[in-house]
Amino acid sequence: MSNHCLILNGNGRPLSYFPLSAVDWKTAVKLVFTRNVIVIKEYSDWVVRSPSITFKVPSIVMLRKYHKFSSKIKFSRSNVFLRDMYTCSYCTNVFEKKDLTIDHIIPKSKGGKTSWDNVTTSCKSCNISKADKILEKLPEATVPTFRDLLKGQEVSIKDKIIKDWEEYIVA
Ligand SMILES: [Zn+2]
Numbered sequence: 001m002s003n004h005c006l007i008l009n010g011n012g013r014p015l016s017y018f019p020l021s022a023v024d025w026k027t028a029v030k031l032v033f034t035r036n037v038i039v040i041k042e043y044s045d046w047v048v049r050s051p052s053i054t055f056k057v058p059s060i061v062m063l064r065k066y067h068k069f070s071s072k073i074k075f076s077r078s079n080v081f082l083r084d085m086y087t088c089s090y091c092t093n094v095f096e097k098k099d100l101t102i103d104h105i106i107p108k109s110k111g112g113k114t115s116w117d118n119v120t121t122s123c124k125s126c127n128i129s130k131a132d133k134i135l136e137k138l139p140e141a142t143v144p145t146f147r148d149l150l151k152g153q154e155v156s157i158k159d160k161i162i163k164d165w166e167e168y169i170v171a
Contacts, residue, residue: 010066
């Protein structure tokens with residue numbers, strides 16, 4: 001795993017949820033040295049040494065300043081997968097991101113738009129067999145809420161979340 005340190009915004013919430021703002025230990029140490037962040041928590045059993053100093057690797061840091069971001073949920077492939085919890089709308093199996101595609105419910109060739117209400121998550125083989133048909137029973141597709149995406153995120157990164165982070169990641 002390469003993400004060792006969670007980065008919090010100046011308000012104590014993750015800097016970004018989707019994807020979760022986390023960096024490797026070297027970047028985390030650099031952020032501490034350049035005084036951009038303050039350390040909230042350190043690994044109790046992980047120390048790095050240079051000839052002159054000994055340094056505990058941080059597991060959570062917080063930006064000294066608050067950065068304002070738009071709270072609007074961006075339409076993107078990754079966010080569509082999160083909304084649909086990495087589940088193919090047609091065969092209802094759960095897949096890894098690399099095995100998923102975006103399917104246009106009303107095909108583009110028939111005037112379907114690329115928007116939250118016309119795209120759904122499909123595995124590669126279902127997408128191929130659906131091709132440019134319009135199915136009788138259309139999958140549900142709506143604009144997700146922040147909470148919807150968070151639920152999807154829990155599924156996708158459950159085993160990558162470090163225990164220390166849990167209380168900071170709840171919505
Ligand atoms: Zn499928």
